[in-house]
Amino acid sequence: MSSTPANVATHTAGTVCDLVGNTPLVEIQRLREGVADGVKIYAKLEGFNPGGSVKDRAAWNMLKHGLDEGSLAPGKTILDSTSGNTGIALAMVGAALGFPVTLVMPANVSIERKRVVTAYGATPVYSDPLEGSDGALLMCREMYEAEPDKWFKPDQYFNEANPEAHFLTTGPEIWEQTDGAITHFVASIGTGGTVMGTGRYLKSQNKAVQVIAIEPDDAFHGIEGLKHMESSIVPGIFKEQELDSKIGVATDDAYDMVYDVAASEGMLVGQSSGAALCGALEVARQLDEGLLVVIFPDFGDRYLSTNLWMGWKNRKQTRKQ
Ligand SMILES: Cc1ncc(COP(=O)(O)O)c(C=O)c1O
Incomplete structure (x- = not known):
């Protein structure tokens, strides 16, 4: 029988939830065309979270609040609508805490996401892909209202x-x-949680920090995880008046940037990271001096079966000829 050394607790995590956060910042070294020498850009690599995305932070904190308030207690099933990353995060944290999880998501989210969620033991429920994340949100609301105690x-x-x-x-x-x-x-908007909460903290330390949100420039976009605010149900937590600006990015530009970040910086990231860096570069080019931090919400291997990788490179070459 093996014995446990007395100081093992200082070298180990209690659960996987204790590993959420403390992600690295990496400088963008080469993708800086038109950016002054006095301007630095750093990417925060949220793919290093244990569930693979920035959403681990929100999922863990929301469930912690539920446990503290008693609204999440034995016998309950965790239910939410999600475009994918939140679902994975809830499935992971739910599994670690011993709660069942049901997730409503548009039927067209990537196959990797569906498989990962199922692997964590969660039950997926699919909504109409044509209705996007709003369709999932409404279906989830109906399920909740039909059986609120469950x-x-x-x-x-x-x-x-x-x-x-x-x-x-x-x-x-x-x-x-x-x-x-x-x-x-600079951060892209899904629910707006990242840009609002991080922006609020940074402004509480220095009012002059500029907080910039990135969204798709069109209602019919292909940037998984992001919301085009004007054509969406605006999240209750999203307070546009607290932002300094909001920049719209085209899907084509976001996709191209994903390839550029991989080939020029050695970071394989998702579409929303590509969109965020497009926006960050737009801001950086207007400055003589500054230190920009841009959130890269997840890694690109989560999207290998999507349009981004299935033939996009060829489309890009055709477009640029
Ligand atoms: C890939 C991806 N990028 C960005 C975001 C935006 O994060 P937030 O919900 O904090 O605005 C999400 C959120 O769902 C996401 O899945």
């Missing part, structure tokens, strides 16, 4: 524990990692 619904679009996760973790990490020198924060 479910614990974190409701990431309206739950303040979502932005709070970033106020408590992402913001302080960036502040510390940049020694308080950050001038601009």
Whole structure:
């Protein structure tokens, strides 16, 4: 029988949830055409979270709040609508805490996402792909209202524990990692949790930090995980008046950027990271000096079966000829 050394607790995590956060910042070295020498751009690689995305932070904090308040208790099933990453995060945290999880998602989310969620033991329910994330949101609401006692619904679009996760973790990490020198924060919008919570923390440390949100420039876009606000149900946690600006990015540009980041920086990231870097470069080109931090929400291997990789490179070459 093996014995446990006395100091093992200082070298191990209690559960996988204790590994959420503390992700690295990496400088963008080569993709800086038109950017002044006095401007630095750093990407925060959220793919290093244990569930593979920025959404681990929100999921863990929302479930923690539920446990503290008693609304998440034995016998309950966790239910939410999700475009994918939140589902994976809830499935992971739910499994680690011993709760069943049911997830409503548009039927066209990538096969990798469906398989990962199922592997964590969660039950997927598919909504009409033509209705996008709003269709999943409405179906989930109906399921909850039909049996309210059965479910614990974190409701990431309206739950303040979502932005709070970033106020408590992402913001302080960036502040510390940049020694308080950050001038601009750039993040893409899904629920808006990342941009609102992180932005609030950074502004609480230095009011001058500019907070910039990135969204698809069109209602019919192919940037998985992101919302075009004007044509969507606006999340309750999203307060546009707190932002300094919002930039729309075309799907084609976001996809091209994903290839460029992989080939020029050695980072294989998802479409929303490509969109965020397009926006960050647009901001950076207008500055003489500054330190920008841009969120890369996840890695690209999650999308290998999607349009982004199935033939996109050829389309890109054709387009550029
Ligand atoms: C791939 C991807 N990028 C970005 C985001 C945006 O994160 P947030 O919901 O914090 O706005 C999400 C959220 O679902 C996402 O899945």
